[in-house]
Amino acid sequence: MTGVAATRRDRRSRTWWKTAIGLLLTAIMLFPVYWMLNVSFTRDQDMRKSPPDLFPAHATLEGYRAVVDQQLPHLGTSLVIGLGTVVLTVALAAPAGYALAKLRPRGGGLLGFVLLAAQMIPGIIMAMGFYAIYLSLGLLQSVPGLIVADSTLAVPFAVLIFTAFMSGIPGELLQAARTDGAGPVRTFWSIVLPMSRNAVVTVSLFAFLWSWSDFVFASTLASGGAHQPITLGIYQYIGNNNQEWNAIMATAVVASLPAAVILVLAQRYVAAGVTAGAVKD
Numbered sequence: 001m002t003g004v005a006a007t008r009r010d011r012r013s014r015t016w017w018k019t020a021i022g023l024l025l026t027a028i029m030l031f032p033v034y035w036m037l038n039v040s041f042t043r044d045q046d047m048r049k050s051p052p053d054l055f056p057a058h059a060t061l062e063g064y065r066a067v068v069d070q071q072l073p074h075l076g077t078s079l080v081i082g083l084g085t086v087v088l089t090v091a092l093a094a095p096a097g098y099a100l101a102k103l104r105p106r107g108g109g110l111l112g113f114v115l116l117a118a119q120m121i122p123g124i125i126m127a128m129g130f131y132a133i134y135l136s137l138g139l140l141q142s143v144p145g146l147i148v149a150d151s152t153l154a155v156p157f158a159v160l161i162f163t164a165f166m167s168g169i170p171g172e173l174l175q176a177a178r179t180d181g182a183g184p185v186r187t188f189w190s191i192v193l194p195m196s197r198n199a200v201v202t203v204s205l206f207a208f209l210w211s212w213s214d215f216v217f218a219s220t221l222a223s224g225g226a227h228q229p230i231t232l233g234i235y236q237y238i239g240n241n242n243q244e245w246n247a248i249m250a251t252a253v254v255a256s257l258p259a260a261v262i263l264v265l266a267q268r269y270v271a272a273g274v275t276a277g278a279v280k281d
Contacts, residue, residue: 158207
């Protein structure tokens with residue numbers, strides 16, 4: 001009995017140290033988030049205090065007033081771009097993933113390699129290519145142009161996610177649908193897509209987050225336009241002689257809220273969608 005008790009104490013001790021280390025690492029990783037909140041409530045005259053205040057001694061809402069007065073149109077533009085990117089990404093990637101997973105077209109393996117390689121292309125290279133194309137088409141400084149550009153980042157990843165998930169759908173279900181007279185399109189729409197809910201949520205979340213946080217495409221393709229996303233709205237606060245840090249951080253806090261809420265609500269679907277296809281029966 002003494003040996004069993006000692007073993008239990010050792011296990012509890014190891015568990016305690018693991019928990020402490022986990023909390024410490026979490027605190028270190030979340031400290032920038034806390035500092036963002038702290039600075040968003042700090043007055044301009046307190047920004048350069050040394051040492052800085054760990055808590056805003058004289059809290060102010062000036063930064064958040066600037067968000068309401070100046071940044072709401074940018075937030076609305078980012079929301080439209082994000083939702084448009086989600087719709088376009090799912091519309092393109094879901095059928096492509098279904099084709100690669102179940103229809104087995106010729107060259108499917110090569111296409112999968114191309115999708116992987118496409119994710120390695122630097123964003124600035126793609127932005128310059130889009131700039132030349134949009135200049136001739138008249139799509140510069142437009143919301144549809146940004147939606148298409150942001151979708152190019154999400155579609156390759158989305159196709160791979162859909163392919164992995166749809167590969168796990170039992171072939172017997174698709175065979176039964178074909179026996180009942182359903183063609184490939186009807187089978188995809190009525191059976192495959194509803195069963196791929198986790199993958200749809202995962203792809204939608206990542207597509208929205210990528211478009212919401214995009215700066216390279218926005219600064220290259222929409223700078224100076226009437227409809228600019230929130231990343232450019234934040235950038236407007238930064239200048240050679242003007243750095244409104246409380247407004248910058250307040251805008252960053254507000255801009256982070258939609259993504260954080262969506263991530264919390266969708267985390268269980270994301271976990272299922274990302275791990276789909278990792279284990280085969």
